[in-house]
Amino acid sequence: MGRVELFGTKTCPYTAELREELRWRGVEFAEYDVEADPEARRRMLELTGGVRTVPVLVEDGRVVEIGWKGRGCFI
Numbered sequence: 001m002g003r004v005e006l007f008g009t010k011t012c013p014y015t016a017e018l019r020e021e022l023r024w025r026g027v028e029f030a031e032y033d034v035e036a037d038p039e040a041r042r043r044m045l046e047l048t049g050g051v052r053t054v055p056v057l058v059e060d061g062r063v064v065e066i067g068w069k070g071r072g073c074f075i
Contacts, residue, residue, distance in 0.1 A: 002060035004029040007044040011035070012073035015055040021068075034075055041075070 006022065006029050008015025022029050032040035034054060044056055047063050053072035057065040066072065 005058040006031045006055055007034050007040060007047075007058065008055040009033055009035045009073060009075060012054050014068040014071050014073060018055045018057065018065075018068040 004022070004027055006015070006019060008018070008031070010033055019031065032044070034041040034044050044054075045052070047058060047061075048056055048066060051066055052075050053067050054075055055065075055068055055072065056063060
């Protein structure tokens with residue numbers, strides 16, 4: 001697994017669930033709060049083609065998952 005990034009929000013329960021899953025699996029990742037960080041939000045929207053659902057999981061600069069188990073929060 002290459003560089004892993006998690007884009008989400010502090011208030012989204014699905015971001016929290018995905019974060020815990022990654023930690024449980026021992027995956028190292030960088031996390032960005034797209035509500036608090038406008039640059040992270042801009043980058044997430046660029047990566048997703050404008051999709052405004054979190055969490056977004058990115059590996060090596062490529063989106064591998066939007067939402068978590070079919071659920072997500074709209075930003």
